[in-house]
Amino acid sequence: MEVTIIEDQFILKTKVFFNNQSLQYLKKITGSRALIVSDSIMETLGYLQEVIDYLQESGITSTVFTGVRPDPDVSIIADGLKLYRESGADVLVAIGGGSAIDTAKGILYFERKFESTEGKEMPKPLFIAIPSTSGTGSEVTDFSVITSEGEKVVIIDEFIAPDIAILDSTCIQHVPQRVVADTGIDVLVHAIEAYVSTKATDFTDALCEKSIKLIFENLETFFKDSKNTQARDRVLNASCIAGMAFTNTGLGINHSLAHAFGGTFHISHGRSNALLLDAVIEFNANLGGSADGYAADRYAKLAEVLKLPARTRREGTVNFMLALKRLKKSLKVEDNIRSLGINQSEFEDALEQLAETALLDRCTPTNPRQPSKQDLIRIYQKCY
Template identity: 60%
Template sequence: MKSKVFSGEQSLKKLAEIQGTKACIVSDQMMEKLGYLGQVVDLLQSGGISTSVYTGVKPDPDVSIVAEALQVYWESGADVLLALGGGSVIDTAKGVLYFARQYAQEKDAPFVNPSFVAIPSTSGTGSEVTDFSVITADGDKIVIVDNFIAPDLAILDSTLTKQLPNKVVVDTGMDVLTHALEAYVSTKATDFTDALAEKAVQLVFAHLETLYHDPADAEARDRVQNASCMAGMAFTNAGLGIIHSMSHAFGGTFHIAHGRVNSLLLEAVMEYNANLGGKAIDRVCERYARLASLLHLPARTAREGTVSLIQAIGKLKRSIGIENGIRELGVNQDAFDEALSRMVRTAMVDRCTPTNPRQPTAEELEQIYRKSF
């Protein structure tokens, strides 16, 4: 794994030890409003590093936002690129790094490879340790996968997540769970990714509901943030699956929080992966049953363990206020039907689909979308 990780409250102070002369900070207005951006600037300057700042990142960043941030980066002459914020901010900074190198290669121009630091303000994407970036272009979510864009340093300071709204806690927490579950049954899963995914699942089940009801709980904040990073490590090595493929397509169309969409697709995709409606797929059921056992759920057989895990996920979702279906998010039936074919086509060719444990047909993806609606 490329990224070095510092974690724990007050780990932000590690910034004072970073080597460099100029830093370009990619962030958003919320980080500025909450005062975290100012803290980061002060810490960098105390270490002799000057700063340039871009705070124009919006949720689901598109190529125009990446282009604006890229311009600030170029003009800064930075040898440190720092992302401060949630997944959208870190994805934008990754886009800056990716396209800066691509432009230099195309123009045969010199390129200074900056130190890349990621400081997440949410506990969900795991983007601080992954080589994935999701950027919107012409209404479609484009997935960039390149080890070059994985951050060199990730700083996990849970004090930055203290003021997250409950909705964001839920969305990002369920994203963590989805990352871990998909990495665990991926066709590229290994002993190493399994260990990370298993621990992430256990931490989410142990602490997400607590964090939802008591955002001030410091231990729950730390543990969910650690789970996010572990799940990120797992999926950046093992890959993901069709929950993410379908969520990318849906989110690019209806602009609903990624983690929320994941959570509404989760059970239907797990049932599909295990083929619970027909001849169960042994490998997948055995994997889900292993997780059920770790969570002390009934798992005398692989099928029972799979069903227990799916039911436990449903119970967790209800305890943290997640809707019963996509319809409850306010998505119009006619608009959904009109977009369905396009979403299915997009999901079929998504970068996450090949590592799903069961390869879907377009008709099967359509059935899952409709079941989740």
């Protein structure tokens, strides 16, 4: 008898602690030795020492790796992996932005690979992620982005999903305005792409809609006043909620294009996403054509969520795009790639390779409209 296997599912493996002072949960952690993966900023601001002190109260000794750099490459992960092995850690803590959490995930991923080549099964340490920016949602996802030979590579593996996420918005109160804008838009793109993904479900839709509302209601306030505790909490929560969604649905070509573009021209991931967003929505919704497909319908539903006119798919999509443009303008996001000072001939010379890289990116398969290489080139050109 043939059995039909149903693959639809929603998975959330991470326990989430949130709001002010939730960092103190570390006092209750069980373990003996911890490797803390961080960056020098968290050390300077004193949050790294807080983590060490709270773990000490739990009887856990700490080894610290602060070699994290933006867009971590395999050499940085190799350095962290060496220290992880030497420490004998049964607890792994990542505190910092997406790069710190991605580095910790990279350590887990490659250590498991090495162990498996020797026929061993790696016991997973208790993995705790503490984000210091409100953008990646990496604290609840099985995604990691690392750089190898100058290109950003997306790793997707359930093993690297954190066991515990701690969302204490005091850790993000010193974030510069530009980073608030970049990471906030990244949250928005995560939620939008998860909502229009070919793997979207009722469960992920609910998360996406809530995340998008939280961003529209709170991001500009946080951008203007980082001391506003309520806005900080809500934006950080929105980031995590969007992460819960896209770890189940995958993303789309906005991220594929941003990975390739940002890695080549060294532009922050959130800013890259922001600059590409309008043209990607226009392509997915086929606004140059009938605008009557799945993606247009989904964007129009998001317009309704924001209480914008959406009598037709086209009207809803256009009004949603206008709302996004207004938000980006309030966050002082540039209108186009040219505004970043990128030379046009240099940009055009890179287009073929950028498009080929984006086409092969692991975020592309769940995009609602499958693009050709030429489609991706045209999107880049439109954004310049």
